Amino acid sequence: MSRKYLIPQEGTFYKANMHCHSTFSDGAFTPAELKKIYQSRGYSIVAYTDHCIYKHHAELSDENFLAVAGLEAETSEPDSTEGGFDRVKTYHFNLIDTDPDYRKEEKEHLIQPNDWYYGIDEINEYIEKVRELGFLTVYNHPYWSLHTYDDYKDLKNLWAMEIFNYGCEQEGSYGCAPQCYDELLRIYNGKKLFCVAGDDNHNGVPLDSPDSDSFGAFTMIKAKSLTYRAVMDAFKNGDFYTSMGPRIEELYTENGAVYIKTSPVKKISLITAGRRVYQKIAAEGKCIEEAVFKLRGKEGYIRVDCTDEKGLHAASNAYRIEEIRICNVSSLQKVFADSSLLKKQINRGTALKGERFSYQAALSFAGEETGTIEASLHIESELLPYCKVYRVGSVPARLAAYKDRRDADYLSFKEGLFPDILYPLKIENGSASSFILSTEYCETLWIEINVPPATAAGTYDIHLYAECKDRALKTQSTFSLCIADEVLEKDDFKYTQWLHLDCLADYYGDEIFSENHWKRIEQFIKTASENGISVLLTPVFTPPLDTDISGSRKIVQLADVEKTEDGYRFSFERFHRYVSSAKKYGIKYLEIGHLYTQWGAQYPCDVQACVDGKKTLIFGKKLPRQFSETYEDFLAVFLPRLIEEIEKAGFKDRAFFHVSDEPHTQDAQAYSRAKEAVKKHIGNYPVLDALSDYDFIQKGIAEIPAAAIDKIEPFIRANVKPLWAYYCCGQARDVSNRFLAMPSWRNRIIGFLLYKFGIDGFLHWGYNFYYTQYSKRLVDPFMQTDAGGAFPAGDTFSVYPGKDGPIESIRLKVFYEALQDRRFLKQMEKKLGKDRIVKVAEEYFGGVIDFKHYPRGEKFLVNMRDCLL
Template sequence: MLNMSQKVDTTTLSSLAKVFPDEELKDAAYVKGSALLDESYSFQVAYRSAQLWKGVSVRVQSELAPYITLYEVGLAPSELPNHADHDEHCLRTAPGLYPDPLYPLSEAKVDVMAGQWRSVFVEVNLDDQVKPGTYEIKLSFEEQGQELGAAAFQLEVIGSKLPAQTLTHTEWFHADCLATYYKVDALSEEHWKLIRSFVRTAVEHGMNMILTPLFTLPLDTAVGGERPTVQLVGVEVTGQDQYGFDFSSLDRWIDMCIEEGVSYIEFSHLFTQWGVKHAPKIVATVNGEEKRIFGWDTDAMGEAYGQFLSQFLPQLKAYIVEKEIADRCYFHVSDEPSLEHLGNYEAASKRLREGLGDDVTFIDALSNIDFYERGIVEHPIPANDHITPFIEHGVDPLWTYYCVSQRQKVSNRFFCMPSARNRVLGIQMYKFNVKGFLHWGYNFWYTQFSTRAIDPYRVTDSGRAFPSGDPFLVYPGEDGPIGSLRLKVMREALQDMRALQLLEELAGREAAMALVEKQVDEPITFSSYPREAAWLLGLREAVNDAIKQSIHSHL
């Protein structure tokens, strides 16, 4: 006989809640919301019991059931939740287990832990065939057909389609990390299959630009060290300072990206990080053998690398022109140069423009306005805590990024931060007409400086270097990516931005901005904004309601 005296307690929460197993729920119950067509709407159901229940079935009862995917919110360890100089807007900063990975509930079963709150993440992927109206979504926790607990959510579907994303968005794609973790040869068929799977997930979550390794990425690499070779351009030394190039692997990569819905190709940096002093690692066939011909021992401004670039760049340009993608390609010089590197950067940039022409687009993450004012960088990407001078100078297109250093006041996505701090970025980018967003860590599964590989289920801080949540958005599944709370919340941020753009189309920018700043003490900036999840959720509901009213007024 089943002992039904100990049942499962449930609470419906927003997607922005973070449910820790060792504390009481801090977020208020959230039982209804609204969404547009072609939007992915999410909420959570937290659950616990006084006793352990193994293999409890989770059953969805709703007309929207065909559109619903369930995930178990897993726990990930963090030894470095944040650095010592963090601000006060963190949920906790002690090392421990944090909710983050999302494990698909393919068999719709969970273990209900005694005395521990856990949660199911409910994702409703609405296409434009769903009829407008209000739908109930009920989740039942059942044991042998008997209900142990249940929770319900009311979702209103508004009959207006979320517009296409206009933001250019890249999360740096580390193809070498895939080869390393899954123990497959670079650019083998197994590797290509994994690459496609991870690109597909990226696109599904609003990443429409993919970092493309012309040569092995010269990013986060110890001076003198090497990352595993993943090089899409084949190189052959044909004579003294003479080279031949094979674009077949690059062609396959770009075709795959386009097939998966990628809009923009972001070519990897052609000089090393933090100083523009050396060439990236480049491997070539020399007398029938593969050898490294450039790297840390190559002077960035030396004649040898100059000869190489003078031959390679025109052929690359001819390739992208012939493929009719030149207007969809972005180039990098070097990542994060500081003012002391300005001379090196300017010389390197000039060298690339000589080979590629002035009609290609260069972007680079940097935070000193001097690079822009001197005309060295036309499309700078400042960090969101250094963006104000770029806004004041009227930089257009305006891009931004954040990473390990942005832990004071501004938006970011560390494990220890509330999800609202991740999602508010969409509102900020809408207000300031941001055209592009960059982050360095879609799937960086190495330690800092790429000195060794890590298991991202055990090490989430790149070997106690970057706060957990900074190095990667996805985990490696059996044959493809496992998502995270942060991945889903970032997509919600992008959807908020798109919803505001729709409202602007319908009612004007003034009306949209009036809603954004209706209940704030001071104008929203990248560092000043309401911190509460309730404000964000309420704002989005107000935007949806305004869209609905505007639609009705036009009928």
């Protein structure tokens, strides 16, 4: 690797006092006197930073001296200590003007921050305002300011912080702040933050007094010339170091090592982002002037600290070492572009034989400069044949959460980008095609291992290698998956997400039931089955879902109807093609689409028939036949034929019928009549509907209710059986859901809840709903995830319509993990008993678990298998 100078080789070092007060505020000397005094001590630059007064003393600059324009702005907390200013916290910032001619008049009348501050936001707003005027902001003397970590952790857009302040050191031994610098570097996590030093001199005592606050801390700037522009360029690039006495003569990297040359010192230290510090210490009575430290590639950042025999320090800026970082996290972390992952990483997991296990690897490129690299990816593992790898993509969410229905567990309430979409990566012989890594954001991989049931129990390592040959950068991570000596049993849990056939036709531009449309239908059924969906919405007639009173959806009915003088004739060719695909991919149950309209069963669903050779709508809400005998007579003929076809297709006793979705209390009579019109013609086949009003149970109207999980408690208390559950946009506070802005553990906890309360099935309305509310227009689901602002993003679909078929989402995968949790708990119940399992969980939680109260965070879910196996 070629030599890279961290402090430039070219240029001249100029000694600078970056914090100086004159008679324009509370200093003892005029600006001209300060020039003379500091020049006599070898200084070439003074930054005039008088309190709350901006001045550019351009008349003082010449070929041997540069007067830097600036000021010290300040704001303090309201005094609640009764100790006066001596006890209150305060923020002081040096503002260094990079171009005094830019917006000159505004600077001369620069508005100062408020005397009292009431929050960090107003301070950051001020920093942003002065940054736009061309100022570099330095955070001054944090210890003198009485600050703790909480006071500076949220400061934004700082250019530098003051690591040495001689005046504060003289006043109270609180002028050195290297720990604060390291803490801010960790907070900034890759963004540049420099350190400066200055006297903060007020010169209240003679210069030759031991109490003098001059000449004790300085900044050595290496610039091409002693001109304002050249010095400001050096400032912006970080071409300087700070000191209380020692000098850093040379600093560069070469062949993976750091080379340091100094004036004679007792110790040279190379400090990193972690605990590791490289040191070279002189022997007793000796000094050293150079050190070489070999880097391991995991330092994060490095900075030099030198100490001379007087105990005085010199400190370099921090430099980011170019490296590829890999951080393994669970499948329950949502990795955002600016995620800080080091505290969240995990490197092991437990799975059963026959289980699907997933984790994520977040990769990023760290370097001193902003940029990108092209990296290759390679995986080695005995489990490689059973691995799938996806790249996690982010999608926009404009409506992240309802204003009046949300809680503290949301990741964000604001519009933004959320990780969700899973783009499959092609892996050949363990290698993937190259991809781009950036210093500005994480690139996250979703790694899925489908463990075969015959796998031998034991621990299997998954080695992930990332390499950039152009930069000679390479790194690896290892994830260890422990396969338990237990095969995950299958069960007969009923789970549906509604497949909307019209959405597929509209998005892809296919004619309804054309060959292209059938191809898409089969692809989406296959993906549904692979992710645990066992019950398939079957639109024998067009489902009357999510439309207003005036709206309708495209006809997608699978049954052909012909109206004749003698009655009706039926054909079921499309029905059999549809259910044949369902059967092919392992779908176990059919749910016959709703035969009456949503929210009350006030109208029949749309039924199209061939009448006199023309396709004609013979039933529907647009026709004046509300609960007419005609529709009931039609059902009396049609439903027995449908039962015959269901059984002929191989789904005998494996079908559910829908009447109406979520009828209201006032519609109980209408729903009851509609249900009876269906029930008397379907024999023992059950009626299943979303019914969250317990009044339907008390009146004996409901057969199999699917209750919203925020209203399910009375159903559980009454031991209603069978009982299904569902959630949609309305279940936005306290309970589990799958919104983009919710953490994934809140999605997955549903598995434990379904187990504890013995829920028989789960229903969700949105597998691929790509319309706005009421199905009024098509949206691009890659760009609009909230149905045109109607529902929290992520409610309406869990798969994306890719060019070559459905693209899965994190939410779909995590819900499948929830289903596996349920299966695992059912299996462990045979060994431990249900009471024991629930007790372990509730001891962990510290209370009774229900649909609104459950363990928060991922720990419980990630460790569930280890706790119970």
